[in-house]
Amino acid sequence: MAEEREQGGRRQGTLVIIGGHEERDPKGPRKILREVARRIHGGKLVLATVASHKPEGYYDDYDKAFADLELGGLVELYVEDRAEAGDREKLEVIDDAAGIFFSGGDQLRITSQIGDTGIEAKVRALYERGGVIAGTSAGASAMSDTMLVRGTSSETHRIGDLHMAPGLGLIRDVIIDQHFAERGRFGRLLGAVAHNPRVLGLGIDEDTAAVVEGDEFTVIGSGAVYVVDGEHCSHSNVAEAQPERVLSMHDVRVHVLAAGDRFDLAKREPTPSKR
Amino acid sequence: MAEEREQGGRRQGTLVIIGGHEERDPKGPRKILREVARRIHGGKLVLATVASHKPEGYYDDYDKAFADLELGGLVELYVEDRAEAGDREKLEVIDDAAGIFFSGGDQLRITSQIGDTGIEAKVRALYERGGVIAGTSAGASAMSDTMLVRGTSSETHRIGDLHMAPGLGLIRDVIIDQHFAERGRFGRLLGAVAHNPRVLGLGIDEDTAAVVEGDEFTVIGSGAVYVVDGEHCSHSNVAEAQPERVLSMHDVRVHVLAAGDRFDLAKREPTPSKR
Numbered sequence: 033m034a035e036e037r038e039q040g041g042r043r044q045g046t047l048v049i050i051g052g053h054e055e056r057d058p059k060g061p062r063k064i065l066r067e068v069a070r071r072i073h074g075g076k077l078v079l080a081t082v083a084s085h086k087p088e089g090y091y092d093d094y095d096k097a098f099a100d101l102e103l104g105g106l107v108e109l110y111v112e113d114r115a116e117a118g119d120r121e122k123l124e125v126i127d128d129a130a131g132i133f134f135s136g137g138d139q140l141r142i143t144s145q146i147g148d149t150g151i152e153a154k155v156r157a158l159y160e161r162g163g164v165i166a167g168t169s170a171g172a173s174a175m176s177d178t179m180l181v182r183g184t185s186s187e188t189h190r191i192g193d194l195h196m197a198p199g200l201g202l203i204r205d206v207i208i209d210q211h212f213a214e215r216g217r218f219g220r221l222l223g224a225v226a227h228n229p230r231v232l233g234l235g236i237d238e239d240t241a242a243v244v245e246g247d248e249f250t251v252i253g254s255g256a257v258y259v260v261d262g263e264h265c266s267h268s269n270v271a272e273a274q275p276e277r278v279l280s281m282h283d284v285r286v287h288v289l290a291a292g293d294r295f296d297l298a299k300r301e302p303t304p305s306k307r
Numbered sequence: 308m309a310e311e312r313e314q315g316g317r318r319q320g321t322l323v324i325i326g327g328h329e330e331r332d333p334k335g336p337r338k339i340l341r342e343v344a345r346r347i348h349g350g351k352l353v354l355a356t357v358a359s360h361k362p363e364g365y366y367d368d369y370d371k372a373f374a375d376l377e378l379g380g381l382v383e384l385y386v387e388d389r390a391e392a393g394d395r396e397k398l399e400v401i402d403d404a405a406g407i408f409f410s411g412g413d414q415l416r417i418t419s420q421i422g423d424t425g426i427e428a429k430v431r432a433l434y435e436r437g438g439v440i441a442g443t444s445a446g447a448s449a450m451s452d453t454m455l456v457r458g459t460s461s462e463t464h465r466i467g468d469l470h471m472a473p474g475l476g477l478i479r480d481v482i483i484d485q486h487f488a489e490r491g492r493f494g495r496l497l498g499a500v501a502h503n504p505r506v507l508g509l510g511i512d513e514d515t516a517a518v519v520e521g522d523e524f525t526v527i528g529s530g531a532v533y534v535v536d537g538e539h540c541s542h543s544n545v546a547e548a549q550p551e552r553v554l555s556m557h558d559v560r561v562h563v564l565a566a567g568d569r570f571d572l573a574k575r576e577p578t579p580s581k582r
Contacts, residue, residue: 095416105515186489188489256463278529287558287559304544
């Protein structure tokens with residue numbers, strides 16, 4: 033069984049989990065988009081704008097940003113409502129793609145529109161055949177088994193103030209938050225981890241990504257990735273019945289990872305950048 | 308020597324380190340101001356507004372807030388410039404006080420105006436005879452040996468982006484940050500601790516205080532106190548020569564403490580609230 037799982041792991045592709053606002057100036061360095069393109073190897077990339085209620089402009093923006101990055105085409109996939117998520121022409125868009133990129137918006141739009149549809153199955157198949165699944169902001173949050181949906185930023189975290197929902201499940205035992213330093217979300221990510229410390233918290237700054245392959249991820253981009261590990265947490269009060277209470281959580285292990293740092297998700301251990 | 312230090316510790320008073328914006332509605336619960344007043348035992352409290360360039364209105368505000376809290380008087384102490392910090396009538400204000408409360412503003416105003424003056428000596432003497440030293444926002448930051456002065460909030464922390472200065476030294480081996488969750492300051496507090504992990508980071512939310520007696524503090528108020536312990540930090544890049552690099556710091560221990568939680572500064576161990 034362990035062996036089977038390991039083989040399953042080896043067959044799988046790459047996740048590029050982006051904290052939002054990745055730099056995409058057609059004349060800029062575009063470190064993250066460049067890395068996505070590099071891993072596509074000249075193949076076709078699908079831009080899934082389903083997280084947005086108003087996807088107008090997203091395609092043009094990304095099309096310009098990717099223009100000189102040697103993709104074998106960028107194709108938009110949008111689903112106005114759930115009924116469309118089984119349409120044959122929508123599904124076929126993914127069949128010959130080398131990767132898919134989920135843009136920002138609302139993570140609940142992604143899961144409520146494509147969860148348990150043909151599109152979700154196609155995305156999973158793409159991942160299993162070694163494709164690249166990238167997601168920024170809402171597209172990042174949606175990747176985990178259980179995803180963070182809402183919770184106040186930039187204020188004291190209250191134990192009842194966190195909304196989670198089932199995500200796409202492309203990465204297990206992890207919960208992802210984005211726009212992390214920019215929106216002061218440390219408290220809410222700690223709160224999420226306190227709910228079940230089996231889950232590792234990943235807080236990703238803007239213009240920063242965790243590139244996951246197998247059990248390891250590497251950090252790229254201009255910000256940091258924060259890892260919140262509650263394994264040795266000795267006390268937390270999240271199970272108390274008063275939602276207005278302030279989070280109390282003792283003995284949490286935290287890592288701040290910059291570009292080039294790597295992290296082993298199975299061993300829960302960081303490795304510094306070589307430079 | 309250890310014994311001497313311990314005895315010295317026993318003689319000392321109480322620090323009330325407040326993260327800013329403590330609730331002071333004359334009809335509100337005023338948990339923090341009430342605790343300050345309770346510890347003054349009907350004595351005189353000095354309101355030191357020296358952190359502010361424009362102290363007008365501070366006294367009236369606090370006078371109303373403390374009105375029914377049974378102080379034996381509230382007296383303002385302001386120092387326009389350093390030359391005044393040796394004036395006899397200014398010094399005498401502190402002689403019969405039971406406590407002093409540093410209001411907000413700029414922590415550099417506090418240290419540059421009163422550092423190494425008669426007022427600083429009087430504050431230290433008040434603390435050593437068992438008095439209460441309270442400080443909010445800038446008044447909180449100034450209490451430590453080395454204090455945080457500036458550093459960007461709500462963005463990725465860069466290793467060169469932190470300004471520290473010598474503080475009043477009322478509490479050793481600690482560095483304090485305030486408005487903590489509200490201004491997304493986790494990154495910069497980690498950065499400060501990375502500079503020398505001997506120093507414990509205390510990040511205090513608004514309307515929240517750490518009440519320090521001897522080696523222990525207790526949390527009061529409506530937010531949380533974050534403790535950043537770098538003792539077991541296995542890697543950091545703060546000594547690298549490129550100030551624009553993003554902080555990388557591995558294996559940091561973090562505690563989030565809510566009202567009633569206690570923390571032993573010597574053992575670096577939290578104790579949960581009894582309720």
